[in-house]
Amino acid sequence: MEKQEFSPGPVVRKTGRLYDNLEKETKKVKLIIDGREVEASEGMNILEAAHAAGIEIPSLCYLRRINEIGACRVCLVEVEMKGMRTLQASCAYPVSEELVVHTSSPRVRRVRKTMVELLLSDHHRECTTCIRNLNCELQNIADNLGIRNIKYTGEKKAIPVQNQNSFIVRDYNKCIKCRRCEAICSKVQEVNVYSAINRGYDTVIAPAFMQDLSQVACITCGQCVIACPTASLTEKECIDSVWEALEDPDKYVVVQTAPSIQVTLGEVFGYPVGTVVTGKLVASLRRLGFDKVFSTDFTADLTIMEEAHELLERLEKQHRLPLLSSCSPGWVKFAEHFYPEFLENLSTCKSPHEMFGALTKTYFAEKEGLDPEKIVVVAIMPCTAKKFEASRPEMGTGNLKDVDWVLTTRELARMIRQAGINFRNLPDEDYDTPMGIASGAGAIFGSTGGVIEAAVRTAYYLTSGQELDILNYEELRGFSGLKEAWVELKGRPIKVAIAHGTGNARILMDRLKAGEKFDYAEIMACPGGCVGGGGQPIFGTREHKEISLDYRHNRADALDRIDYSKELRRAHENPAVKKIYEDFLGHPLSDISKKLLHTYYTPRGALPGFKMGGTKGGYAGRGEGNAPPHDSREIKGDEQFVKNHPAV
């Protein structure tokens, strides 16, 4: 696959002008950085040009093409120019011919140090007990600049930590106002949850009126958490609850891992981005004490079976088209907030890990003769939105939640460290059967375009009875923000679209609203799909810091490699899937599968905290086996969560 510049989509604008691809701007300029002549492309900024020439300028607020606001003032450099009295933010200063720049003059070093000291003077410096200890950009910069004492003393923020919801914890006292969360939320995701409130020293970056994230139209995707350089934004940890379950001899603890975990977990343990560590992942989970180690890829295959049949059924009846994928809980919540009129188009399929949970507590429990009450399902997910999803009241059967605990990739890594497991020395082990058998189609669920490709592989077989010769719809994958293609099914062309990042989803949805016709669309909330999920490892170590989102390519490539390496590449060939239909479910879209594997959605409105947004009306896309247990446009999921788990 050709490597492309990562594009968050056509939605990132710089003072009103659309970004052009840097690669296309061939005009080169020569400038002098620290006495060395450096070549750079026109349109680059000094920081990028220096980076390309091997000169690292420290920065905190910079995120390429997403946040270039020159706010933290840590990347200051001296630009030699007549009349230039102040230092310039290299992240926002464009290169030009014969520009002379000093990145490390005494003046620059002194001022930089002052800036970081000032940030630290207003920062809760509890590094040793901080969740981002040793993985914090601020900490690294402070150390790199040799800050040993902070001469500025004075007022410090003391705002209570906001942890009322089930997915993201916000600690204002560690916020350095880099605005990366705000930028990614408003420019990439176009959800616009965060903005600056108040002025001067009292400025906070927060949802309107400093409400909790559960009270605003937050889609819980966690991109802000990934973007945060400190521990101001973190996932809601539930490690302790999982340890508790593992220690309880009465509990039978089943773990499932999402497709993308196998390509990202290694990063935490020093492997290069895009290393496949499936075997060690399984081995580490066994050593943590899980009774069964399964793979969510298995239910991804099942999702494909259900969704492909749903697609064919809707195509047949020509209603509720386009079919919109529903495996990304961030996207589902986005649709519930902003496009409630399209909820009936959403596939009624639960996301794969919820299907997994439902089957574990029914099919698997029955098969193994276990009491479903005693089964604890833990899901290792790349995602903070799955934490919210698991707390939705509709995601359960009777009193049992489908999935009890969702751990992000980062939390799993922490558990492995807590248990003292030497990850790099682990042997490679295989998933348990039967719910660990998966096809390559299941694996590519983890990156954008994967769902549609997998579903098309199966739908093609279902309609033609033949296997698809060319298995790689390359035009469907890749990283451009919004793609569309024609696929032939049953001799009839169907139009499919792929969007990742809800900013791109918004463009697609607005086109649908304007009357454009599609048949099938896959939408992932996070840029890059699950490989870019809000629960994935964060690069904040001294050795590894990212200033753009490009690294997500490498993770997606690794998922492709898993797919290529498999014998099984189509969901319908998966013997375990075949067996579960034979033994338990009957056939796709059967009554029992509708009851266990399908769900319904709730319109929430764009201003949920004000109880006035949203469209009136019923429960679109309701699964036939399910009836809504409550009538509400509020976020009941979280209230339920808090009630069930008062200790968290």
Added chain:
Amino acid sequence: MKIRNIEDLIAVKEKHYPLIKQRLGHRNGLGLTQIMVCSGTACTSSESQAIRKKLEQELDKHGLKENVRVFKTGCFGFCQRGPIVMVHPGEIFYCQVKPEDVKELVEAHLVKGQLVRRLLFQDENTGKRTPSKDDIHFFKAQKRIVLRNCGLINPEEIGEYIARDGYFALADVILNKRPDEVIDIISKSGLRGRGGAGFPTGKKWEITVAQEENPKYVVCNADEGDPGAFMDRSILEGDPHSVLEAMTIATYCIGANQGYIYVRAEYPVAVERLEIAIEQAREIGLLGNGLFGSAFDFDIELCFGAGAFVCGEETALLHSIMGQRGEPRPRPPYPAQEGLWGKPTLINNVETLASVPVILREGWEWYREYGTATSKGTKVFSLAGKIRNTGLIEVPMGTSLRTVVFDIGGGITGGRRFKAVQTGGPSGGCIPEQFLDLPIDYENLKEIGSIMGSGGMIVMSEDNCMVDLARFYLEFAQDESCGRCTPCRIGTKRLLEILKRITEGQGKMEDLRILEELSFDIRDASLCGLGQTAPNPVLSTLRYFKDEYIAHVRDKTCPAGVCEALLDLRIDEEKCIACGLCAKACAVGAISGAPKQPYRIDPEKCVRCSACVARCPRKAILRGAGREAAINGKAGIFTGAGSPENRPAL
């Protein structure tokens, strides 16, 4: 009627000229008496509109309506003596008129033809009363170019502006000149941006023209925010059309069709006048489509600022117009390259624009005659603080501070000594006595650690504590910081905290070094002008008044007797008459004494509430370093002031 050509314009001028001619001092047998009532914000808030209504009633009562007409007019600049009522012919200048004086004024002046002497201007030094405005030194010493129409015309009547040759420059530009010729004239005139930074105006227009992107926009920055500065407000209130005309010219020159005026919503009078002016200009075809029969279209929209100081910074202003949070962004790209909605945008300040029509009419050579080598023309300053004649003045660049403060300004109030003058508002610095004879221009002020700024001048006397002053300005800067960049958000907060410590007697000598170093770093590192200049008050006071800082830190005393925590209250034994009132006033029993013997204050018990100071009939209780207590604290702005509630008083 629509003005389509120069003849139409001349016709309007001729219709309104007789009134103007009389106001200019011609006894032209108009058979009419005109009363001009100042309707600027300052006089309006001291009831000038009530005076105007009362005048109308009284005139009606005396049947003088036929022969006497009352007009609203803009600010005369002599705000200290407001409300001002001027009577033509004769240029009789009545000061501090109250609504209850109106009856007498009408009966004496208008009915009997006698001057009301007690309302005439009285010179404080000589005690002499002067009837005519032209004899008042405050006005004689000025050169009014930008303010030429303020106090002369009725700003709510476009015809009066035209009678003052208004819109003739525009007609000439559209009918006879190419844009590059106009820009050339502006460049040659040496006009520089009056908003603060002093960027050459012609150059700015040139850069905007050179951009290939279209459409382009013109923005008038009327977000005047410096405490104590009201130049732009007075121009908009007294002569709004000069700004509209200049914007139209600028728009024509850069090839745009849309203009915006970003004005503070706290300027309701200016906003109203602008609305009327725009409406009237549209009505007679001086705004809209096909001006003067050409193919040039132009219209203006008003945008209201909600009072953020930082929105005067051009990029923050643009964000605000576009409906975003008013925060600056890094430059380049400059607004001239990428401004409103990413399009090239020309941003000029009100005073800059108001200078443009007159330059075009009189020629650049004429304009260059005023000023210094690098700064041409005149500059409007607003005088505030401990100065006798607070108000608005206009002088040629290069006039010395001494002329402004002591000659035009009339010197310091209450017979105190001059200490410093703060130019450029919160972004400026304090200029001490030694520079009083320095000619005011952009370069000189920068040299001595201040800036021209928009033209606010706050005069301080020996009653002002310079540390407290720096603290006051830092508080302002911290309050008004947008919170985007680190140095301004946290840096100014830390500066403020250090200064607070010093004024509370908690300072250490090391603090002075940190104060200076941090100030330099904030200046070097901040994103926009607000942050870059915020430490100026600290740096300039540290530079010129370091001994005061040292007195606070080392000797724990405030020489000016302002910082409450450092007050050292003592009783002047010679003045004390042993009445015992102070001892009764003291809530903590710190004062003791016996009949016929001077009283004493026990410093251990004293909580420095100053209740005794207020009570003493002989002003025998001293504060600070042994000076007489400054009871007239409320007259000054910085006497222990500085908290936000005192700010509107500026």
